[in-house]
Structures are given as structure tokens and as C-alpha cells.
Amino acid sequence: xxxxxxxxxxxxxxxxxxxxxxxxxxxxxxxxxxxxxxxxxxxxxxxxxxxxxxxxxxxxxxxxxxxxxxxxxxxxxxxxxxxxxxxxxxxxxxxxxxxxxxxxxxxx
Numbered sequence: 001x002x003x004x005x006x007x008x009x010x011x012x013x014x015x016x017x018x019x020x021x022x023x024x025x026x027x028x029x030x031x032x033x034x035x036x037x038x039x040x041x042x043x044x045x046x047x048x049x050x051x052x053x054x055x056x057x058x059x060x061x062x063x064x065x066x067x068x069x070x071x072x073x074x075x076x077x078x079x080x081x082x083x084x085x086x087x088x089x090x091x092x093x094x095x096x097x098x099x100x101x102x103x104x105x106x107x108x
Contacts, residue, residue, distance in 0.1 A: 002035070004028070033062055034070070042067050043074045 010020045027035045038060060045051040057067040
């Protein structure tokens with residue numbers, strides 16, 4: 001685990017248009033609490049390996065909303081891509097959910 005404490009700089013000159021700024025690094029987006037590498041890893045864990053968002057958040061030491069926000073941000077373009085289903089040849093049915101369905105109990 002890498003902890004980087006960004007320093008906040010300020011300009012003492014009254015006419016300075018910038019006033020304050022923080023340190024930056026190409027691996028960490030502004031206002032981000034995770035590196036791009038950690039964000040990619042978290043997305044892979046939730047999206048490909050079916051890990052729980054809460055578990056990944058605990059492993060990274062961040063909140064659930066932080067991981068869910070990045071999963072949504074990275075996942076929506078993939079879901080919205082109309083060509084992602086071009087290679088699908090069959091669709092499966094979860095037999096346990098199918099068996100629980102009846103006239104009085106729908107799975108919808």
C-alpha cells in the first residue's frame with residue numbers, strides 16, 4: 001500500500017492569480033484517492049472476478065461508494081457498446097431461479 005500525502009502550496013503574493021495548488025502525479029488523477037492501476041484492479045475484481053464491491057473497498061481502504069463510482073464510470077461505456085453482444089451464440093438460464101418460478105411466484 002502506498003500512501004501519498006499531497007502537499008498544498010500557496011503563494012504569499014497578494015496579486016497571484018492562482019493562490020493555492022496541490023502536488024500532482026500522472027498516475028493519480030486530480031481529487032482521486034486511488035491510482036489508475038488500483039482503479040483498474042478494482043474494476044477487474046468486481047467486473048470480471050465477481051468480487052463484492054464492499055470486499056474490494058475494504059482491501060483498498062476506501063469506501064463502498066468510491067469503488068462503485070469507478071465501476072459505474074468504467075462499466076457504462078462497455079454496457080452501452082452495441083457491438084458487445086455480436087459474438088454471443090447462446091443465452092443461458094439460471095435453472096434454480098427458473099425452478100422457483102410458478103404461476104403464483106414470478107421471477108420478474
